[in-house]
Amino acid sequence: MIWSGIIICGVITFLIRFIPMSGIISKELSPSAKNSFKYIPLAVLTPIIINDLSIFENNTLFLFKNYKIYAGLISIIVAFITNNILATISIGMASYIFMSNFINI
Amino acid sequence: MKKIEVFKQGIFEELPLQLGVFPFGIIYGIMAIESGLTPMQAFLMSSIIFGGASQVAFVQLISSNTPFGVIVTTVGAINSRHFLYSISMMEYLKSLSLKWRIVLAYLLTDEAYAISIRKFINEPNISFLHFHLLGTGMTLFLSWQTSTLMGVFLGGDLPQFLDLQFIIPLTFIAIIVPMIKSVSTFLVVIASAFSGLILKSLDINFWIIISGIIGVVIGLASSRLDK
Structure with missing residues (x-):
């Protein structure tokens, strides 16, 4: 199951990268197709982030006693200001470690 | 060269x-x-x-x-x-x-x-x-x-104590935040975030895909606002 998943995902990923370069399809995409490609990474990665920052217990969301949400918000601000991957990760991680070890909410 | x-x-x-x-x-x-x-x-x-x-x-x-x-x-x-x-x-x-x-x-x-x-x-x-x-x-x-x-x-x-798995959402945040450059991209994030939360809490299997589709549809519908 895992092996077949890895191989299928590998083939799909390769085809996504190869098909335009192969010359099989027309170079020009419709504007709406181009627009939707622009939105897909945002639309797929955002729910994954939300899932990683949330704590669900019996399908109930815990918003307030959750250090990850606060650290996530800090890293969003850092990402907006600095536009820097390393700064976003290190400040977000440092604030999470600090809050989870030294602050009791 | x-x-x-x-x-x-x-x-x-x-x-x-x-x-x-x-x-x-x-x-x-x-x-x-x-x-x-x-x-x-x-x-x-x-x-x-x-x-x-x-x-x-x-x-x-x-x-x-x-x-x-x-x-x-x-x-x-x-x-x-x-x-x-x-x-x-x-x-x-x-x-x-x-x-x-x-x-x-x-x-x-x-x-x-x-x-x-x-x-x-x-x-x-x-x-x-x-x-x-x-x-x-x-x-x-x-x-x-x-x-x-x-x-x-x-x-x-x-x-x-490092809980290194937390680096993953932080990395995704660092990737997507610079992509938010317009009203439509902002609305994509808001729509997919809220639909993700709601669908996940309803325990729906395909919640990532459905919320992703909702996000793209909202993005396409609001793309005129960027001009």
């Missing part, structure tokens, strides 16, 4: 980006083992898929018993942006042999594209441009494989 010079230029220009790639690879390796993959599966996934964010999503979804179809669709959706990269590269690579195009398509990742496309646009007339993409792509490939291997074998020795 000689082939080797263009190739070396690709390598040297790609190297600084490894500061971000290397820790990400280690985290992927750790997560893959914690999600129940064997070391061989974890390591070979980095060569077979060779797509950082999608590999992390794969192991996260495996660990939460997500249906197979959702995992495959999610990986495809996350990597779909490479389709656009490939289209923009085609102009410069169309005269190459099929063998070359297969190799370069395999190596076409975010970081390799970001560096090489700049070179392609700024210096379109230099010879052997494809060796630049070969250099950036191979640098990234070696870095990703090495860091995955380190994560697979050293992961268990890292201190627990």
Whole structure:
């Protein structure tokens, strides 16, 4: 199951990268197709982030006693200001470690 | 310029980006083992898929018993942006042999594209441009494989209090926040975030895909607001 998943995902990923370069399809995409490609990474990665920052217990969301949400918000601000991957990760991680070890909410 | 010079230029220009790639690879390796993959599966996934964010999503979804179809669709959706990269590269690579195009398509990742496309646009007339993409792509490939291997074998020795898995959402935040440049992209994030939360709390299996589709539809519907 895992092996077949890895191989299928590998083939799909390769085809996504190869098909335009192969010359099989027309170079020009419709504007709406181009627009939707622009939105897909945002639309797929955002729910994954939300899932990683949330704590669900019996399908109930815990918003307030959750250090990850606060650290996530800090890293969003850092990402907006600095536009820097390393700064976003290190400040977000440092604030999470600090809050989870030294602050009791 | 000689082939080797263009190739070396690709390598040297790609190297600084490894500061971000290397820790990400280690985290992927750790997560893959914690999600129940064997070391061989974890390591070979980095060569077979060779797509950082999608590999992390794969192991996260495996660990939460997500249906197979959702995992495959999610990986495809996350990597779909490479389709656009490939289209923009085609102009410069169309005269190459099929063998070359297969190799370069395999190596076409975010970081390799970001560096090489700049070179392609700024210096379109230099010879052997494809060796630049070969250099950036191979640098990234070696870095990703090495860091995955380190994560697979050293992961268990890292201190627990670090909770390194938290680096994954932080990395995704660092990737998507700079993409929010317009009203429509902002609305995509808001729509997919809220629909993700609601669908997840309703315990709906395909919540990532459905909330992704909702986000794209909202983006397309609101794209006029950008003008």
